[in-house]
Amino acid sequence: MRSTGLRFLRPYLYSNIRPVRRVAHAAFTNQTGELRTSIVTPPTKNADSNRSGDVQQRINELRRAGVELYPRLCPDARSMSCSEFARKYTALKPGKTREEDTAILRGRVLSSRSHGAKLIFLDIVQDGQRVQGVCNLRLLEKSGVSEEQFKSFSRIIRRGDNFSITGMPHRTGRGELSVLATELPTLLSPSLHQLPTEITDPETKIRNRHADLLIDQRLAEILDLRSDIIQYLRRSLLDDGFREVETPVLAANAGGAVARPFTTSASEFPVQPLSLRIAPELWLKRLILGGKDRVFEIGKSFRNEGVDTTHNPEFTSCEFYQAFATLEDLIAKTESMFIGLARSVEHLKRSTYNSLPPLVMQVDRPFKRIDFLTAIQSALNCSLPKLDAPDATSQLLKLFQDHNIPPPSSPSLPRLVDKLSSLYIEPQCIEPTFIMYHPECLSPLAKSFNHPDLGQRVSARVELFVQGRELVNAYEEENSSFEQRTKFVQQQQFRDSDNEAIIDEGYLEALEWGLPPTGGWGCGVDRLCMLFSGATRISDVLHFGTLKNVVGLSREGSK
Numbered sequence: 001m002r003s004t005g006l007r008f009l010r011p012y013l014y015s016n017i018r019p020v021r022r023v024a025h026a027a028f029t030n031q032t033g034e035l036r037t038s039i040v041t042p043p044t045k046n047a048d049s050n051r052s053g054d055v056q057q058r059i060n061e062l063r064r065a066g067v068e069l070y071p072r073l074c075p076d077a078r079s080m081s082c083s084e085f086a087r088k089y090t091a092l093k094p095g096k097t098r099e100e101d102t103a104i105l106r107g108r109v110l111s112s113r114s115h116g117a118k119l120i121f122l123d124i125v126q127d128g129q130r131v132q133g134v135c136n137l138r139l140l141e142k143s144g145v146s147e148e149q150f151k152s153f154s155r156i157i158r159r160g161d162n163f164s165i166t167g168m169p170h171r172t173g174r175g176e177l178s179v180l181a182t183e184l185p186t187l188l189s190p191s192l193h194q195l196p197t198e199i200t201d202p203e204t205k206i207r208n209r210h211a212d213l214l215i216d217q218r219l220a221e222i223l224d225l226r227s228d229i230i231q232y233l234r235r236s237l238l239d240d241g242f243r244e245v246e247t248p249v250l251a252a253n254a255g256g257a258v259a260r261p262f263t264t265s266a267s268e269f270p271v272q273p274l275s276l277r278i279a280p281e282l283w284l285k286r287l288i289l290g291g292k293d294r295v296f297e298i299g300k301s302f303r304n305e306g307v308d309t310t311h312n313p314e315f316t317s318c319e320f321y322q323a324f325a326t327l328e329d330l331i332a333k334t335e336s337m338f339i340g341l342a343r344s345v346e347h348l349k350r351s352t353y354n355s356l357p358p359l360v361m362q363v364d365r366p367f368k369r370i371d372f373l374t375a376i377q378s379a380l381n382c383s384l385p386k387l388d389a390p391d392a393t394s395q396l397l398k399l400f401q402d403h404n405i406p407p408p409s410s411p412s413l414p415r416l417v418d419k420l421s422s423l424y425i426e427p428q429c430i431e432p433t434f435i436m437y438h439p440e441c442l443s444p445l446a447k448s449f450n451h452p453d454l455g456q457r458v459s460a461r462v463e464l465f466v467q468g469r470e471l472v473n474a475y476e477e478e479n480s481s482f483e484q485r486t487k488f489v490q491q492q493q494f495r496d497s498d499n500e501a502i503i504d505e506g507y508l509e510a511l512e513w514g515l516p517p518t519g520g521w522g523c524g525v526d527r528l529c530m531l532f533s534g535a536t537r538i539s540d541v542l543h544f545g546t547l548k549n550v551v552g553l554s555r556e557g558s559k
Helices: 046-064 082-088 137-143 147-156 202-207 209-215 217-239 281-289 327-351 372-380 392-402 413-424 481-493 505-511 525-533 547-557
Strands: 103-114 119-126 129-136 162-171 177-181 186-189 263-266 269-276 294-302 314-323 368-371 433-436 448-450 457-459 461-466 469-476 518-524
Touching: 046 147, 082 103, 082 119, 082 129, 082 177, 103 129, 119 162, 129 137, 129 162, 137 147, 137 177, 202 209, 202 547, 209 217, 217 294, 217 314, 217 327, 217 525, 281 294, 281 314, 281 505, 281 518, 314 525, 327 461, 327 469, 327 518, 327 525, 368 372, 372 413, 372 433, 392 413, 469 525, 481 505, 518 525
Parallel strands: 129 177, 368 433
Antiparallel strands: 103 119, 103 162, 119 129, 162 177, 162 186, 263 269, 294 314, 314 518, 433 461, 448 457, 461 469, 469 518
């Protein structure tokens, strides 16, 4: 009978390891409750057998050394983080020891080095902070550690193990802040695998994110910077008098944007289809209606669309809504936030995130502005047809044909206009640039007006592009229930497989209570993190990669 054991805990550390094909946890412990050390090993996989044997050998080695596996931590006032230790003893001079102090540090072994038979150096890291541990047998003998115990300890240390070191703060003659061990370090949890120094295969990296984070400093710093960026956005809005709120993710309708939603159902309403939200916009504007004049939300939205280097169906956005804000107010707020964020990120890169590249763009006020329709007409050297005319779509298709421009696969009016923007405007937006006054058909939730020079119906809207990518979408909100209904109806005329436009009667009814003139602002956090970290793929700024990576992990784990 094939034995089972630890394998269900770590079924795919490397790309050629396959997951357990049967439930392993049932045999995780034997009848006495003791930890089993046998490993589930598909007999046809030699590589798996070798690695499973390595794990078995590692556990036996630790038990022969009399090591307690996975001990509980005991509270101790002397314990501190590696960062606290580094801050507290930063003034300690080379060659000096604080003998009156005792510190307990815990962290993962990054490396270990032996100098003869009586001196071992350990580099431990905790939350990005590295501290050196010095284990000197002569000093440890004073606390009763024998030479044999010291040798046994030296044999069990492995890169990736978690250890606790108790000792005195010390700075070596070369200036290395260290903890001089006064007790034999305690193994808190072993690494049952050899932690590699590098993972180069992209698939292996994403499938073993936990291991990659331990060894890829750049990846770890990108994800830490992501957290800092989100906190900056939050602080900036809170400091400006906004209140953070949470709105529903699951509802009957997925309004607030033009996109295909994910649909599901709930046992409470088995016949009512539900959708994951594609944007929190309509909920946030309901709060403005309720007298909450400045609200924002940082959270997840979902769009049932493809995955590429800059898109993921599950994404994070930051949206704020402000009563009585104009388009110019939104532009000023955007410039202020981006300039402040750029300065903050540059400081973090100099002080903390040394593996990340410096910003390659100038972020200075005022940002460049491009008028949407004027720019397209200038690029085509001709006037566009009236975009609110009944035959606007056919006229645009003729313009595409005359200029040898291949139309999009679903040539609706919004998609045709958007294609022109992607060809003639977006490539100009390398430095921070506002694209302004989009055609009305592209902005069903924004207020509209007649363009003063072109006579076209356009929206009071801007998009911020940087390095050819959209980062911010902002506009004055349509607050007339009559105009909003007309725009919802118009969007239904453009429905296709990727645009499931609906008429949200609940939102229209809410507008009848009098939405004040309101400015709305939305930013894609994932793309923002790509920009400021220098990442070229959206998967690099997501803790577990894109939906493709996540689904791949789940599928492997279910075999």
